[in-house]
Amino acid sequence: MGLDKTVAGLAQALAEAGLRDGMTLSFHHHLRNGDGVLNMALDGASSLGVKGLKVAASSIFPVHAPLVGHVKNGTVTDLDVNYMSGPVADLVSSGGVSSTVTFRTHGGRPRAIESGELSVDIAVIAAPTCDCRGNISGVIGPSACGSLGYAMADAAHAKTVIAVTDNLISRVVPASIDQSLVDIVVPVGSIGDPSGIVSGTTKIPRNxxxxxxxxxxxxxxxxxxxxxxxxxxxxxxxxxxxxxxxxxxxxxxxxxxxxxxxxxxxxxxxxxxxxxxxxxxxxxxxxxxxxxxxxxxxxxxxxxxxxxxxxxxxxxxxxxxxxxxxxxxxxxxxxxxxxxxxxxxxxxxxxxxxxxxxxxxxxxxxxxxxxxxxxxxxxxxxxxxxxxxxxxxxxxxxxxxxxxxxxxxxxxxxxxxxxxxxxxxxxxxxxxxxxxxxxxxxxxxxGRVVAEVEYRDGRIIDRIRAIE
Amino acid sequence: MGLDKTVAGLAQALAEAGLRDGMTLSFHHHLRNGDGVLNMALDGASSLGVKGLKVAASSIFPVHAPLVGHVKNGTVTDLDVNYMSGPVADLVSSGGVSSTVTFRTHGGRPRAIESGELSVDIAVIAAPTCDCRGNISGVIGPSACGSLGYAMADAAHAKTVIAVTDNLISRVVPASIDQSLVDIVVPVGSIGDPSGIVSGTTKIPRNxxxxxxxxxxxxxxxxxxxxxxxxxxxxxxxxxxxxxxxxxxxxxxxxxxxxxxxxxxxxxxxxxxxxxxxxxxxxxxxxxxxxxxxxxxxxxxxxxxxxxxxxxxxxxxxxxxxxxxxxxxxxxxxxxxxxxxxxxxxxxxxxxxxxxxxxxxxxxxxxxxxxxxxxxxxxxxxxxxxxxxxxxxxxxxxxxxxxxxxxxxxxxxxxxxxxxxxxxxxxxxxxxxxxxxxxxxxxxxxGRVVAEVEYRDGRIIDRIRAIE
The missing domain is CATH 3.40.1080.10 (Glutaconate Coenzyme A-transferase)
Known part of the structure; x- marks a missing residue:
């Protein structure tokens, strides 16, 4: 197998990555409302008793409802996202996250990561297909999502990169994210629910x-x-x-x-x-x-x-x-x-x-x-x-x-x-x-300011208030 | 054309890149003994009257003989290479370069560039095919050389990246080095002599x-x-x-x-x-x-x-x-x-x-x-x-x-x-x-020490002396 980076379980992987209070964990959203990895990682972090994490997720969907609990119990205190909808968004709107959420753009997020403005301690990458060295592809596998474009800056710049996969194969070529960037590979039963990841076909409306x-x-x-x-x-x-x-x-x-x-x-x-x-x-x-x-x-x-x-x-x-x-x-x-x-x-x-x-x-x-x-x-x-x-x-x-x-x-x-x-x-x-x-x-x-809208160049262009 | 980064002539491009005395220029060696770009760039630098440059070239070949003149007239004072043969190597062996040459390895060079140990001011990339935005491919063009693997760290980390091409086309997809990394594109008549770049076929010996x-x-x-x-x-x-x-x-x-x-x-x-x-x-x-x-x-x-x-x-x-x-x-x-x-x-x-x-x-x-x-x-x-x-x-x-x-x-x-x-x-x-x-x-x-052999991890493991 050569370089074998596999570790059993996300909690173990996070522990090996040196997860500590106050760290920033990043996630990408290609699995959209079918994503199982963000919840799995935060459950793992919670089981380690870690507090005060920042979740830097390119997007948050209704499927990430369990994050509400992690905010309430203090595992997560900060959110940095490009998009959010569902229970987590509702929590923010109701003032349930005490820190101010940072909203970025799809271009502003990699800018912030590449410039060091957003420093990621551990990137957790949902990997539809992966090998034991950490070569990742989104094109095949039971949870195939295609492009992994939003995860690339995270993979290149996070101090530690964990790939989570439900399709560990012998060698991934070509890799969208390659072994030179990945520290740990975690095989799991499922990284998500395919029906929530991509639709079978996108329909033209008749409305x-x-x-x-x-x-x-x-x-x-x-x-x-x-x-x-x-x-x-x-x-x-x-x-x-x-x-x-x-x-x-x-x-x-x-x-x-x-x-x-x-x-x-x-x-x-x-x-x-x-x-x-x-x-x-x-x-x-x-x-x-x-x-x-x-x-x-x-x-x-x-x-x-x-x-x-x-x-x-x-x-x-x-x-x-x-x-x-x-x-x-x-x-x-x-x-x-x-x-x-x-x-x-x-x-x-x-x-x-x-x-x-x-x-x-x-x-x-x-x-x-x-x-x-x-x-x-x-x-x-x-x-x-x-x-x-x-x-x-x-x-x-x-x-x-x-x-x-x-x-x-x-x-x-x-x-x-x-x-x-x-x-x-x-x-x-x-x-x-x-x-x-x-x-x-x-x-x-x-209500009080619950989120800041950061423009792609880093300027704050607006603030969003809580609904009272 | 959208983003048009073309500039007429390498001297003009180097001037726009802010070339100054003492800067580090980097080059890759995929065109091997057919490369015309390193010589062209140093002629351009020389015409601007710049002195004391460091040439960080992944390899130097006999075709780079004009570099001897640039060392002798003070345009170039430092060399940082993984390999050298021909007149420049002879010059070093004879003590004709007053500073100590750094010899790296193919893996040690990107390590040094990525860690900031080797800081490149201007990377000059021989581009067998390029578009006006700086998307580069080595696979096609009259001077096709295939992989551009040695140029990638330079492109990602140099302060300014100049692509020099003799095959400017409307759009390069897929790109080996993409437009997000390239500042300037210089179209020229020829980037090299194809007969020196790749052999038609590699022969098994009968010896x-x-x-x-x-x-x-x-x-x-x-x-x-x-x-x-x-x-x-x-x-x-x-x-x-x-x-x-x-x-x-x-x-x-x-x-x-x-x-x-x-x-x-x-x-x-x-x-x-x-x-x-x-x-x-x-x-x-x-x-x-x-x-x-x-x-x-x-x-x-x-x-x-x-x-x-x-x-x-x-x-x-x-x-x-x-x-x-x-x-x-x-x-x-x-x-x-x-x-x-x-x-x-x-x-x-x-x-x-x-x-x-x-x-x-x-x-x-x-x-x-x-x-x-x-x-x-x-x-x-x-x-x-x-x-x-x-x-x-x-x-x-x-x-x-x-x-x-x-x-x-x-x-x-x-x-x-x-x-x-x-x-x-x-x-x-x-x-x-x-x-x-x-x-x-x-x-x-x-003779005196003319070169240091740096191991892939950055340790100096030997020194090479001049032939007296």
Whole structure:
């Protein structure tokens, strides 16, 4: 076996890694709501009697509900995340975490790790396939998740790296994270629940509001002049975004041109772009479905990228800086085009930046797609509850009732108007929303600051308060 | 074009990189004796009037003769290399470089760069193919050299990284070194002379001495018990080494077993092992011929590795630690099994460690193959002129007149004797050599110290003196 780094059990591994009170443990979120590793590691830490840990997890999902207990018993005192939803987010919103949570972005997190600003003592890496030396791949195994892009900075910079795997094989080649970075390998029965990791396939919505938004968005992107030979783009896995990409694809096929690359979280839809020859490359920081996982394993043009290469403003040229078009969602957008993806309209934490502000900063055209009204509340507001993405990096809002262009982009506004698209001021869209919802009760959270929103470059751009 | 980092001319690029007196410039040697980039960069530096540079080049070849002039005019004052041959080596041996040269190993160099011990101001990377953002591949282009393993630590850690390319294409995917690491791209007419970069094919020798050594070596490796299902190995590109691998291959085929991996500098011979299903993987830090370059581009099992992953003792598990068998050469070997690959028998510098001491330290069985007499001088000596690889890491010497086992490996000696192989004490082999050559004049260089031999872990294990 040569270099055998296997250790029986995560608690034992954490003990060997020298886990002590106050340390920082990091986790990646490619297993999403199927992840079993974060809970397993914190149970292990708790069994060792350790207190005051910081959990630096790229994202936290409902499956991580047991973390609530670890906060309550003092095992964990600090959270550093790019995104959180579910019971842990609710705990933070209710003021149940006494320290202030740091919200980063997908690009800001590797920047902070690489610069030493976020120092990780122990990185715990969920490894869908691993060998005894610590060579890791996400492409195969019962819990295959595809790309391991978010774990790469952690693996490269943490003092100790523990790989946790439910598929120990004799040798992993090629490795996404290699043996030169990994200290300990822990074989376990299961690292997660495959049904929560990736969906079998990502479905295009039939919801008429989403389809209307998508038609408008595709037309606007086309009218911008950027949807042309060699275009690079990122679309999300949300319904309107998927539908927009479908319309954009039709434009490509009809006019017979090809894009250069698509990137971000990769869906089967993007795989179709690649396999049908409509783009040359997919840059993949995370796979959203099984088809993306398969493609990453077989297509030379589909490459795994680190979160740093994807989006960090600290390196010499992240891929986001090369984006022509990005399509993003929003929980709220305000009259200055600031976007909130951290909280819902009541101020409750429901997400986080992820790569939202990174791609918005990099892309030539940042399009926010969202329904004008959601749960009987206006999506366009005077002032967002939390600024996730500064309005200066958002060019266009598209809703089912029309679109609004950032005043800093008059030439874009002209182009859309020339194309006969329904362009309004964002204030007008707010008024339409209010006419549908009535003026809602002002519900800005008034509690203490429970979280800080750190922009990708390290500046704190907003603070989130507890709901009282 | 998005992120366009192109700059016209290396002098301009060096100026933009802030080149100043006393800085350290690094270079990689995959273009070997066909490299045009080191000379071009130093001409550029010289044209800027800069003085006192340190050249940290993984290797220096005869093609780098113009460096002699740059030393003489003071542009370059310090050399930090893993290997050197030709006019620059002669200059050092004659005392023509006033500072002491640091000789490192292929694993020690990335260790020193990653730890900050060797701080590189500007890495100049010969890029067989590159895009304007700095994504680099060695697999295609008129000067294709295959793996870029030795350049990776430089690219990751140098303050400024300049890629020099003669094949600027629209987008490089996959990239061996990516845009997040590269500051400046310099398109030039040619980065080198392809005929000096890689040979068309690596030939097995017909020389009877080499074939005898190879037969003995293969039999000894077989008798050691390590040549079995799953074996991992590294062989060099020297004649006896190539022939040994040929015999070892026959043993595999005859007995119907397979190895796990071969690694190091990769030749067409190793590609045959892979493509004939005799090993699962090739770990490639450098391609020695065009067939290796081709294979790296098409075979999933043939993967490029960094010099750090290959051999650094500073990381969490270099590949050399997983080697069963390595076959190495020697200019001299002494009664303590210390090997000299830095100088010839007269003390003139003719090479350097490369990966010699790294693989010797890692492998379960380190075999040195060499003719007992070379240029009418004994290869086995009382005391080597320079210790490149400590005898404690060498297990077996094989010559055409018999073999000698390190006394620290009595069980190996027994196994070889049981197999009926001609095993002698190393003193006896020295005596045979002396009986052939007569007692040579003692010619240890007596000049000042011109170079230090740094072991892979950073310890200075020997000093090389000038020839007077």
């Amino acid at each position: 008429p509001v989403a389809l209307t938004i998508a038609r408008y968005a595709a037309s606007a992107i086309d009218a911008s002049g950027l949807w042309r030979e060699g275009v690079s783009f990122q679309t999300g896995a949300g319904g309107a975004s998927l539908a927009t990409a479908l319309y954009l694809r039709e434009i490509m096929v009809d006019r017979g041109f090809r894009g250069s690359f698509a990137m971000g979280g990769i869906t089967s839809q993007m795989v179709r772009f690649l396999e049908d020859g409509l783009v040359d490359n997919l840059y993949d920081v995370q796979c959203f479905d099984l088809d993306a996982v398969r493609s990453l394993g077989v297509n030379r043009g589909h490459v795994e990228v680190s979160a740093s290469l994807y989006a960090s403003p600290g390196n010499k040229g992240p891929l986001v800086d090369d984006l022509d078009v990005v399509i993003l969602g929003a929980a709220e957008i305000d009259l200055d085009f600031n976007v909130n993806v951290h909280t819902d309209s009541s101020g409750r934490i429901i997400g986080g930046s992820g790569g939202h502000s990174d791609t918005a900063a990099g892309a030539k055209l940042t399009v926010v797609v969202a329904p004008l009204v959601r749960a009987r509340l206006p999506m366009v507001v005077d002032r967002v509850i939390a600024v996730s993405t500064p309005g200066s990096t958002v060019d266009l809002l598209v809703t089912e009732r029309g679109m609004a262009v950032n005043p800093s982009r008059p030439e874009l506004k002209e182009a859309l108007e020339r194309a006969g698209l329904p362009v309004f001021s964002i204030g007008h869209l707010r008024d339409i929303a209010l006419s549908m919802t009535g003026i809602p009760e002002e519900v800005r959270p008034q | 009877p001495v080499a074939l005898t050594i190879a037969r003995y070596a293969a039999s000894a490796i077989d008798a050691s018990g390590l040549w079995r299902e799953g074996v991992s190995f590294q062989t060099g590109a020297g004649g006896a080494s190539l022939a040994t691998a040929l015999y070892l291959r026959e043993i595999m085929v005859d007995r119907g077993f397979r190895g796990s991996f071969a690694m190091g500098g990769i030749t067409s011979q190793m590609v045959r092992f892979l493509e004939d299903g005799l090993v699962d993987n090739l770990y490639d830090v450098q391609c020695f011929d065009l067939d290796a370059v081709r294979s790296l581009g098409v075979n999933r099992g043939h993967v490029e590795v960094s010099a750090s992953l290959y051999a650094s003792p500073g990381n969490k598990g270099p590949l050399v630690d997983d080697l069963d068998v390595v076959i190495l050469g020697a200019a001299e070997i002494d009664l303590d099994f210390n090997v000299n690959v830095h100088t010839d028998s007269s003390g003139r510098i003719i090479g350097g460690s490369g990966g010699h001491s790294d693989t010797a330290a890692g492998a379960k069985l380190t075999v040195v193959v060499a003719p007992l007499v070379r240029a009418r001088l004994p290869m086995v000596v009382d005391r080597v002129i320079a210790v490149s690889t400590p005898g404690s890491t060498v297990d077996l010497l094989v010559t055409e007149r018999g073999m000698a086992v390190n006394p620290s490996r009595p069980e190996l000696k027994e196994a070889l004797e049981r197999a009926g192989l001609p095993v002698f004490s190393i003193g006896h082999l020295r005596d045979i050599a002396l009986s052939m050559t007569g007692i040579p004049e003692e010619v240890r260089p007596q």
